[in-house]
Amino acid sequence: MLNDLIIGMAGSGGDGIVSAGESLISALAQDGYYAILTKSFGSQIRGGESSCRLRVASTPVLNPGGTLTVAVVLNWEDFLRFGGELPVGPGTVVIYEQKTKVAPDAIPLAVKPAIVRAVPMAELAMKSAGTLQAKNNVVLGLLAGWFGLARQSILEGLRKKFAKKGAEILQGNERAYAAGLDYADKNPLEGDWHFNPPQAGVGKRLITDGNELCASAALFAGCKFFGGYPITPATEIMQHLQRDIWKHGGSLLQAEDEIAGIAAVVGASFAGRKAMTATSGPGLSLKSEVMGLASLAELPLVCVNVQRGGPSTGLPTKSEQADLFAAAFSAHGDTVRPILAPISVEDMFGITVEAFNIAEQYQTPVIVLSDQEIAQRKDIVDPVDRSRFKLVERLEPTAAEMVDYTRFRLTESGISPLSHPGMKGGSYLAAGIEHNEHGDPCSSGEMHEQMNNKRLNKLNPLKQRRDLFLLEGDPTAEVGVISWGSIAGVALEAVRTARAQGLSVKLLIPKLLYPVAEEVYQDFFKSLRRCLVVEQSHQGQLHRIIRMWVNTPAEFTSLAKSGANPITPDDVLRRISAMTRATASA
């Protein structure tokens, strides 16, 4: 019996490998499993190589996992192009197209897999459906058969999918699926490869991704304006919103560029509305100047930055976590803006709502650092319980405060009531230039110091928000791990495995990345002698940022890889073991 299954498939554009993955995850959701589906493509827009990975379990899946349980190879060339993204290990079952004419003992892999099967997929498709296009359904049949996966639900899904295409096509595809099942039944795998049945009595689950959840969370949070510019892998946020925002009385601007996009957002916020933009690295860089304006004018806004491989155009379709420096520091002058990061697809909802709340409460731009993986992978998630979230509205001046209204009054909290056009008595001059309490331009050093104090210190209460940190493991452990974003799920799995193996270790996952919550880290560090920060960037950016603000344990190291280089639970586990050994022997 398997509890955790990772399937990787690759082929060329026409092979329909991704579509097979989608059919499979739909069926798994029906049956009450949890799963994560990630897709990866070559650089062509259409055609070219494509692949997907699907990880399934009966409990929530923490990350897309490392080494494959099953590798499905429609042709070797394409499969190998994905390199480390589809790693085969000694325990993997490799299923490949017989037509590739490679002998099972001569497959082009560095390791010897557990089982290697050449299957005449194309032949089965031609025979059953009369078209090579049905190959992917043969594959589904093989997977359902060999691993006992959602046999009936896959069939139902196919029926829905092909319903509109006419009986002939539908039946062809059904036959292809059956052919795969049949082949699997007739050629059983050695050993027990059947998958655990799902938990009983599960409710309706959703298949969704981070970009989609971000859009629905924004609408839930009361977002009334979106301004932005298309960019991979953030575009879908805009695409979802442009369908629905009007229904909520809002509006959306596909602007001429990223600068105009965020400038319009600043305008909408000035006009009194909750407003957001979404972008990826290059767009974030372009938005720096206007982000600074929003900080100085103390206008709330949310900027979602879906990280992809950088720098510059970089690797637009790959995930990375290397925009943290830019998010924290990319505007001239002294500014601090809160940065939040979701740790999973599901988490994107709450983080987006939180971003709006913080923006409105503290009158500040907030950056959400999503990443390509969270944004675009498909997860099976439980429906979001919206009653869990409270919404925050900005502080408006009272009637009394609108007599001689003082926009930037130096209050104790640093937060001053904010009016907007339309409110009689609330008129003021917003500006990028330094101002006095009334908002009038002012170049006095003393006022500048006071306003800097106001703008920076008002964010201090955020550092006490322990709910924006996940803490797990042995509180007295001498070995610790910190991780963030989509990679946090990898670290979480590694820590759980380590603890299951009897190691004493704890884990801290910050969802608030900036300002750095010194006390939270200090508390975490108290018992530690060794700590590792796991993240997907070359420089290990969170590792550096923590050092800036907190005194760290004597050994404070980094496990960091550039984007598109998988970090697996095993990688982390090895480092935890090493740290534990070093601590024990010291």
Next chain:
Amino acid sequence: MLNDLIIGMAGSGGDGIVSAGESLISALAQDGYYAILTKSFGSQIRGGESSCRLRVASTPVLNPGGTLTVAVVLNWEDFLRFGGELPVGPGTVVIYEQKTKVAPDAIPLAVKPAIVRAVPMAELAMKSAGTLQAKNNVVLGLLAGWFGLARQSILEGLRKKFAKKGAEILQGNERAYAAGLDYADKNPLEGDWHFNPPQAGVGKRLITDGNELCASAALFAGCKFFGGYPITPATEIMQHLQRDIWKHGGSLLQAEDEIAGIAAVVGASFAGRKAMTATSGPGLSLKSEVMGLASLAELPLVCVNVQRGGPSTGLPTKSEQADLFAAAFSAHGDTVRPILAPISVEDMFGITVEAFNIAEQYQTPVIVLSDQEIAQRKDIVDPVDRSRFKLVERLEPTAAEMVDYTRFRLTESGISPLSHPGMKGGSYLAAGIEHNEHGDPCSSGEMHEQMNNKRLNKLNPLKQRRDLFLLEGDPTAEVGVISWGSIAGVALEAVRTARAQGLSVKLLIPKLLYPVAEEVYQDFFKSLRRCLVVEQSHQGQLHRIIRMWVNTPAEFTSLAKSGANPITPDDVLRRISAMTRATASA
């Protein structure tokens, strides 16, 4: 006898106070003194309040100094507007316009100055020259008379200045000057306020500012292209260059915006020329994206950022050092670009040359962080000895290397020969997208990791450049100070004073701010128990950046003030004393 004299003058636009300061510094240069002249204006373009500070000594002047020796007040309202920029102390001589009708014992100052003199400046001007416009020359006469400053040279300067205006005007101004002298002679100050004579036999000195020296250094370094957009306080760099660059076979583009400016610079660099841009905060933010392109495409360029008060439009005419974070981190993805900072006007020449050298040698964008003070104050400096500087040219491929040319070859140094259009055999595709060694687009994680390694590690040798650090003081001191940019001169004076007072202290002034030279700091920290970082920003940005990369002494503190808040040698001295006491008593 005075050795060090600080004069501060303020009036309204028509009072010609700044022009008086300029006449004075010219005369002082003639006589072989060193001096620094800083100007400060209200927000009007024309009219409005204006002020200047002039510090003079017979040895090089390290900074504009703190408390005034002499305060010249043409009217109290304007003078007081400059607040902390013109601080009066108990030792100050205050000279003010009698017409202001303020009694000497009722002047609107918090402290009681050493001497207060109400002078009928307007009256003297009217009587001698028949015009109020001559008031500033009365002031020059007073200063020359009371402090024994450049009596003859001021007169010669006035003669030159007014030569073209006709005999009548010239004579009027001469008479006004004489009236001031006469008044001073007839109403001597109590005590010895005469200034030290200059050193004998000094050579010809220059009156210049950082922006001007930057432009001449760029031309000396071989800069053949400038692309940029006007912005205070960086515009003069472009203005100087547009006069001269053509003479060197170069060209200059006043672009439509900052992005176009730096994009054109990237183009010129791609075309094989040394190229630069210059800007200030808002422009730096806008340039982030294209800076990232230059990093990824490994194209040399120099970007001078003259810091002013931020964030956003901020305080455009005031000095600050708060763009360090932005300079180091304002582009998405993993990039590192060298950042250099001059510590004085004179230093701007060498730093600019060094920036070009580093850019060409390492095929990287380099940011020079100048600041408003260095850029725009006038210093008397010794002529630059150009023979001190070696120029570096970029590594071009040999004929052999242009057979199957590999633009981004993974060499040991990380530096690959760089061709440019026109070189037969050298064609390649430059791009912002990640590439393989040939420059072809490539989205493999392994290649990305290797290229990140190449781009970041190639800069490591810079960290060994100890010549980019100034070190002074007691090598075994337990108390240390670090400072940078224009404020470094303040720290230097404080440390020298402290040592003269018998305190054991040492000082490190990095001119290379990024990448952080870990070893240099480690060596500096070795003897230290306490260390203070002095800088002009709210957050103390260098202080934080050092923490990121280096383990610091147990007490590592920051003396940081927002821009336009003077930091004086006394401020630093007080902290040094306190640290010394704490160390002694510990």
Next chain:
Amino acid sequence: MITSTTDCGCESTLVAPAPLTTKDFRSDLKPIWCPGCGDYGVVTALYRALVAIGRPSHEIAFISGIGCSSRIPGYTTAYGFNTVHGRALPVAQGIKMANPDLLVLVAGGDGDGFSIGGGHVPHAIRRNLDLTYIVMDNHIYGLTKGQLSPTTPRGAKTSSSTYGSMEDPVNPLLYVLSYGAGFVAQGVPADMDGLAKMIEEAIRYPGFAFVNVQSPCITFGDPDDQLKIQKTKMRKLAAEGHDPSNWLRAMELAQDYGKELYTGVFYRNPNPPPTYDSQIRERQATLRPKVAAAG
């Protein structure tokens, strides 16, 4: 008539509006323009136009970029926003889209609008939000002390062009006409009545309206380009019999920008197409019930 209903919940201004005067629109902030700057005339003309329009100042959002001219919102009692250099139009569009009930004015310099901000102009115009955009065109960068602006004439020597400019200037009038602006006019502070009237008309035009003001910079501008000389040089389009509904003729006249000083309305679309803001309202209205129906 411009409606004055706002959705902000504050006191409706439809009830017995007191007649407004220029005082209602002049703020306490003292302008810091140089004495003699053309921009003084622009703000005065604007006060007058706003009096004629009659919307209370708190229902007005007045957006600008950075430059001497861009200081203008601060001298009014409207909600002002002195944004960053070149981004006034996108900010203004966000405001208008977020709250179409507001009267949104935009202003700035020739550099702000046609150099760094030039990329936003065609898009603002083709979207056709109901905005009024006033450019104070002084053919120079005033605030930064006299560099080339995009409308500086070829050959001009400025602090950034010692040997003379080598580029043709942009033609704001021709550009915005090509972009499809529905209202295009040019005024001079020397003709205060004409300018005030023109700004009023621009505000009343339902859609994007552009007013180019030849607003001289006395400090860095061409001495031949000052208020006094404007009076002798200006040619009123109305007096010349120009029909503002004739787009092609407007294009022809616009070509003389920099040569002739035409003032008045170059073009007014006789059949204004629906504005973007009205389309937004429409879309919101059409789609909103669907959600309700769905539960």
Next chain:
Amino acid sequence: MITSTTDCGCESTLVAPAPLTTKDFRSDLKPIWCPGCGDYGVVTALYRALVAIGRPSHEIAFISGIGCSSRIPGYTTAYGFNTVHGRALPVAQGIKMANPDLLVLVAGGDGDGFSIGGGHVPHAIRRNLDLTYIVMDNHIYGLTKGQLSPTTPRGAKTSSSTYGSMEDPVNPLLYVLSYGAGFVAQGVPADMDGLAKMIEEAIRYPGFAFVNVQSPCITFGDPDDQLKIQKTKMRKLAAEGHDPSNWLRAMELAQDYGKELYTGVFYRNPNPPPTYDSQIRERQATLRPKVAAAG
């Protein structure tokens, strides 16, 4: 004739130039455009034009932004630079100013050129460097999978406009004519000969030359906007008797952008003004001796 002297010190190409073929310009990189994409035709036409021009590829700098179309430099043997989205023109201007001897080509998509890069176009044109700018106008964002582009027609439903676009498209032809471009043409890959010839002419024109190619996106574009249909829709300007020296007529024809598919040269300035690059050389020459004289 285009001169081929370079100041790079490498072997002069004036000596017995071997006749070039398209092979000399085709790189080893296999295009990754979708099968059937119009951009294949554009690169083929370009190879042919470059053969006709006869400059060796290492004297050519070919600059683009980001987009499917912007991949084109990589498919040539020129020095290519696939810069960032929207900045091809400024980069190209820097190259040409730094080394006026190079043949500098610029290419990119409608979004790259007229949305994010739209602010650079007027300035590139008024400066008038000797550049050739080819826009592959497919009325869509191809690379990012089918969002509205600035030239998408009003009403079009795309992945970013479920309910149809609410804005008028930009008109690249009209815009560049208003900006004062000296050479303006439109081509289609469906007419390969015409396109190749037109690009060649554009390169030969001494000054800024603009070629708009209606280059269909087969994957996300309008099915009515594909190669086959172009053949039936196109109207050759030459056949219609258009005189390319008539700017006003060109402006009129340009107004039909999006309605009529005119191909050929809309406008060619019969008296090309001096280019910016020639003015640079002149200024360098005038000023250089002064330095020498001064010691």
